[in-house]
Amino acid sequence: MISNSRAAHRDHDHERCQNAALAQARALCQHRSARLTPAREAVLHLIWHSHRPVGAYTLIEQLSAEQGHRVLPPTVYRALDFLLAQGLIHRIPSRNAFIGCPFPEVRHRNLFLLCRQCGAVAECSADTLDQAIATTAARAGFAVDGHNLEIDGLCQQCQ
Numbered sequence: 001m002i003s004n005s006r007a008a009h010r011d012h013d014h015e016r017c018q019n020a021a022l023a024q025a026r027a028l029c030q031h032r033s034a035r036l037t038p039a040r041e042a043v044l045h046l047i048w049h050s051h052r053p054v055g056a057y058t059l060i061e062q063l064s065a066e067q068g069h070r071v072l073p074p075t076v077y078r079a080l081d082f083l084l085a086q087g088l089i090h091r092i093p094s095r096n097a098f099i100g101c102p103f104p105e106v107r108h109r110n111l112f113l114l115c116r117q118c119g120a121v122a123e124c125s126a127d128t129l130d131q132a133i134a135t136t137a138a139r140a141g142f143a144v145d146g147h148n149l150e151i152d153g154l155c156q157q158c159q
């Protein structure tokens with residue numbers, strides 16, 4: 001099981017978190033010969049601003065403010081598509097918002113712990129859960145593409 005639930009706490013050195021994520025993204029893209037353009041990197045940097053998911057419109061506004069001119073929505077949408085395809089971010093369906101992935105180098109299924117108070121999202125993966133889903137689906141004759149499980153509740157800090 002991999003988890004970043006502890007790292008999602010508010011009182012941690014998030015700048016380190018953010019820098020590590022950006023460094024990891026650069027190394028991974030270089031390794032894959034994928035182009036992490038300045039626009040794509042800027043969007044990833046904004047998403048890693050916190051552990052709370054951020055929507056596309058907010059990203060367009062923040063990027064426009066940062067660059068001092070109106071950034072066109074397709075620029076941000078294309079950057080999001082790239083980051084999703086590289087596994088550097090995930091979309092949280094219920095929020096229609098995006099969150100940085102702390103372990104993009106590992107193939108994984110997603111389990112998100114959503115805190116209803118502070119809005120932080122921690123990402124976990126559980127092999128036993130993946131197996132249970134695969135077995136259940138197989139019994140129903142269903143071919144699984146993937147899953148995005150969202151668990152609502154309160155994080156350790158907000159309890």
Ligand SMILES: [Zn+2]
Binds near residue numbers: 008
């Ligand atoms: Zn952090």
Ligand SMILES: [Zn+2]
Binds near residue numbers: 101
């Ligand atoms: Zn992930």
Ligand SMILES: [Zn+2]
Binds near residue numbers: 120155156
């Ligand atoms: Zn919380």
